[in-house]
Each structure stands twice: as structure tokens, then as C-alpha cells.
Amino acid sequence: MSLYVLEGLRPWVIQRVSAVYIVLFILYATYCFFSADNIAFEPWKNWFYNPFNTTVVGIFVLALLFHAWIGMRDVVLDYVHNIMLRIFILAMLVGVLIGSGLWVFRILLLSVVG
Template sequence: MRGAQERLGGACGGCSCHSADRWRPAVSWRGAGGLRPWLVQRLSAVYLAGFLLFVLASLASASSISFDAWRGWIGRPLVNAAVALFALALLAHAWVGTRDVIMDYVKPVALRFSLLVLSGLVFLLSLFWSLRVLFSVSAA
């Protein structure tokens, strides 16, 4: 008497039904999951929270809050670099979260791939735009 696996062609030794590739997602790449995205999400969240506390403390200690005062503050090299790092951390944090949601809940491969490419392009364009604005403020 044969078992169900043998009757259906499984456990035969020559098929691909037991290979490791069988369970690999259709749209995936090396490093898409695991410790690295988790670490990026956590470290970026810590930086975002710390930077927001810094901005709130700076606003609380400012003698006047005007456009010229803001422009002078943001034009300082260290603040400018911190804001650029904030933009990068925010987009990395958003990318990891968006990518995880798409990978978990969008099942059709073509749609998943399209959404990943589209969201990646939106995040890249947002980063370039924010850096352009930041450098135009610091140059003026």
C-alpha cells in the first residue's frame, strides 16, 4: 500500500516538490527579510524620535520663531546634515514598512513587482526632492 505522497508523485527522489526553491516567494531577493530590515526599521525609528526631540527643544529655546530664524537655523552645517540624515532615515523606515506590507499582502506577482518598483521610485524621488530643497536653503 502506497502513501498519498507517492500516489501524487511526491517523495520520489527525482521531483522538485521537496526542493528548497519550492517555498521561495516569486518576487524576492537576497536580504529581503530577516535581521537587516528589522534593524533598519528600529535604528531609523530611534534616530527619528531623537531628532524630533532635538527640533522640539530647539523650538522651545528659540527667542523668536520666524522664517528668517528658521532659515538661519536650518542653514547651520550640523543641523543641515542632521536634517538630511532625518530625510534618509524617514524614507528608509517608510520603505521597509511599505515593502513588508506589499510582500505580505499583495499576492499576484506582477502587481507585487509593480507596486514595489513604483513605491521605490516614489521614495527615491522624495529623497532627491528633499535633499534639493535642503541644499537650496543652505546655499541661500
């Protein structure tokens, strides 16, 4: 089997695994939201202080960023035919995703450090 045959398999698997994790996280967050005694700032801030919750939110953000990158990359590669425009759009997308990821991890770090 040629390596070119498996070229699209890795993004496909990452897309599916990240989608499953995103759904599981949304179910977990929904359960935590509806089972909370008090829906206010302090209880949710304390929810983030829990290392388990901070970890699952961090993994959720990574999964969301990978999922968004693969999906948008495939759309751009399929529908933008001008090479220079394609490179520009992909570079902008990478910048937005990296910036968003760093911003979220800054927020998570500040929630843990206090």
C-alpha cells in the same frame, strides 16, 4: 547558522535604528522650536544654515526613507499576492521615495548654498 536565518535581521535592525534616530531628531527639533526666541521664517532659515542642523535633517530624511521603504515593502510582500501587482506597487513606491528624497535634498542644498 544559515544565511537564510539572518535574512530578515538586517531590515529589522535598520527599522529599529532608524526609528530611534527619528525619535531623537523629533525631540531635538521640538526642543529647538520651543527654545527659539522668534518663530518666524528668518530664524528658521538661519537654523538650516547651521551645518550641524543641515546634516541632522539630511540624516533624518535618509532614516525616514529607509524606515518607510522597509515598512511598506513588508506590508506589500505580506498582503499583495499577485506578482505583477506586487512588482508594480514596489516600483511605484521606490519612485515616490526616491523622488521625495531628491526633492528634500534639493531643498537642503538650496538652504545651504543660499
